[in-house]
Amino acid sequence: xxxxNPKPKWSELETGTAILTPGSARATxxxxxxxxxxxxxxxxxxxxxxxxxxxxEGCIAFQADGYxxxxxxxxxxxxxxxQECPTTSIAMQDEEE
Amino acid sequence: MERxxxxxxxxxxxxxxxxxxxDVVSAYPITPQTHIVEHLSELVANGELDANFVPVxxxxxxxxxxxxxxxxxxxxxxxxxxxxxxxxxxxxxIAPALRLPIVMAVANRSLSGxxxxxxxxxxxxxxxxxxxxxxxxxxxxxxxxxxxxSFRIAEDKRVSLPTIxxxxxxxxxxxxxxxxxxxxxxxxxxxPPFEPLQRLDIDNPxxxxxxxxxxxxxxxxxxxxxxLTDAYGPIVExxxxxxxxxxxxxxxxxTYRADDADVLLLTMGALGETAMTAVDERRKRGQKxxxxxxxxxxxxxxxxLLNAIGDKPVLGVMDRAVSFGGPVGPVASEVKxxxxxxxxxxxxxxxxxxxxxxxxxxxxxxxxxxxxFEAAERDTTPDPRFVGLRE
Numbered sequence: 001x002x003x004x005n006p007k008p009k010w011s012e013l014e015t016g017t018a019i020l021t022p023g024s025a026r027a028t029x030x031x032x033x034x035x036x037x038x039x040x041x042x043x044x045x046x047x048x049x050x051x052x053x054x055x056x057e058g059c060i061a062f063q064a065d066g067y068x069x070x071x072x073x074x075x076x077x078x079x080x081x082x083q084e085c086p087t088t089s090i091a092m093q094d095e096e097e
Numbered sequence: 098m099e100r101x102x103x104x105x106x107x108x109x110x111x112x113x114x115x116x117x118x119x120d121v122v123s124a125y126p127i128t129p130q131t132h133i134v135e136h137l138s139e140l141v142a143n144g145e146l147d148a149n150f151v152p153v154x155x156x157x158x159x160x161x162x163x164x165x166x167x168x169x170x171x172x173x174x175x176x177x178x179x180x181x182x183x184x185x186x187x188x189x190x191i192a193p194a195l196r197l198p199i200v201m202a203v204a205n206r207s208l209s210g211x212x213x214x215x216x217x218x219x220x221x222x223x224x225x226x227x228x229x230x231x232x233x234x235x236x237x238x239x240x241x242x243x244x245x246x247s248f249r250i251a252e253d254k255r256v257s258l259p260t261i262x263x264x265x266x267x268x269x270x271x272x273x274x275x276x277x278x279x280x281x282x283x284x285x286x287x288x289p290p291f292e293p294l295q296r297l298d299i300d301n302p303x304x305x306x307x308x309x310x311x312x313x314x315x316x317x318x319x320x321x322x323x324x325l326t327d328a329y330g331p332i333v334e335x336x337x338x339x340x341x342x343x344x345x346x347x348x349x350x351x352t353y354r355a356d357d358a359d360v361l362l363l364t365m366g367a368l369g370e371t372a373m374t375a376v377d378e379r380r381k382r383g384q385k386x387x388x389x390x391x392x393x394x395x396x397x398x399x400x401x402l403l404n405a406i407g408d409k410p411v412l413g414v415m416d417r418a419v420s421f422g423g424p425v426g427p428v429a430s431e432v433k434x435x436x437x438x439x440x441x442x443x444x445x446x447x448x449x450x451x452x453x454x455x456x457x458x459x460x461x462x463x464x465x466x467x468x469x470f471e472a473a474e475r476d477t478t479p480d481p482r483f484v485g486l487r488e
Binding site: 006007008009010013015016017018019020022024028 | 194195196197257294295302303304305306307309310312313316317319320323
């Protein structure tokens with residue numbers, strides 16, 4: 001899918017900066033803002049899905065092995081999943097580590 | 098054919114909007130509203146205007162509805178004043194950014210506190226930088242003509258920007274004056290049907306008003322500045338079209354007995370009419386005073402203004418609002434900024450007049466002219482004067 005130029009010249013902006021191509025948010029990797037990432041301990045995880053539901057970005061999904069993980073292209077590192085996990089299976093890890 | 102009738106300026110503006118076949122009118126219907134939307138709601142209720150009248154709970158909502166309906170491709174109108182305009186503030190910036198050609202009347206009135214909704218220009222001077230085209234009118238006829246013109250210029254595809262018709266609250270909005278009301282056919286000849294640049298359309302979806310990340314925002318703001326500045330050409334062109342269709346001439350800057358004047362006074366809005374009477378009285382006494390009337394406030398007509406001022410030694414500027422702790426008169430500040438690029442510039446005495454409904458009489462204008470002659474004689478600029486201030 002072709003998205004609008006992320007760094008357009010002024011003369012290339014659409015009328016009123018409208019977006020003409022659906023799904024353009026997908027091209028903006030908001031995960032670049034993150035300073036720390038959620039890390040799952042699958043030994044404690046009971047696959048309840050609370051993190052999937054609470055993630056404000058909707059970027060946590062069950063993987064093929066049945067355990068949830070975050071899509072790091074879009075995870076902003078807010079830590080809500082860590083806060084909500086009933087089995088304390090998720091921890092935040094600094095991106096610098 | 099035109100009808101010659103006596104009509105309140107607000108009602109006349111509403112009639113003009115009706116002749117323009119507005120599709121949507123949204124407004125907060127009570128104080129500080131004018132009779133414009135009251136009469137429009139009657140026209141809609143009586144079936145005389147096939148429009149959707151949306152009464153809302155605040156002016157913030159009114160402007161929000163206007164943005165939505167204009168985005169959907171509807172010819173959209175609203176009116177407000179004073180605190181109502183202030184309450185619209187954050188949405189006012191959205192309309193030009195999204196290229197939505199909404200037309201709005203602002204019956205210029207004061208802002209609280211102390212609580213006041215009488216006439217002055219405090220409301221609109223606080224909205225100077227919203228990015229709308231802005232004109233000022235002096236009488237009911239100009240209010241009719243420039244309301245019709247506003248739809249034409251706003252919807253011009255080279256422009257596609259919202260437009261405000263400023264007309265003084267009470268001293269114009271509530272006055273009954275003789276006017277020539279055009280008929281529907283004349284208006285339709287002048288004003289083509291609204292064809293938006295883009296619209297919300299389920300068959301051709303667009304996202305309007307998305308986030309402007311730092312990589313985009315600067316370019317977006319430059320486009321807005323360029324569009325509004327470049328609107329000057331189409332504005333002058335459509336003033337010409339207006340003259341062809343209705344026989345009345347409008348210019349970005351208009352003058353009255355200014356060519357051979359020794360001193361000039363600049364006004365904006367309805368006080369220009371009183372000023373002309375005062376100028377005539379002075380001329381009878383053999384004193385050469387002249388008037389400059391700023392018709393177009395945004396885009397600011399720099400060249401026209403400098404041409405009108407010429408090499409005159411004194412230019413008094415009347416302001417009807419205060420920029421507290423700053424340049425005192427907001428219009429004077431812009432006029433002086435315009436003059437900065439001129440090789441030679443006049444003395445610019447400033448006068449704050451008619452705040453919060455204080456009447457400005459012909460005698461007040463004479464006291465201003467006295468000051469201008471005195472400034473010319475002494476070759477010094479007096480401090481800004483609050484005309485009629487009790488000391």
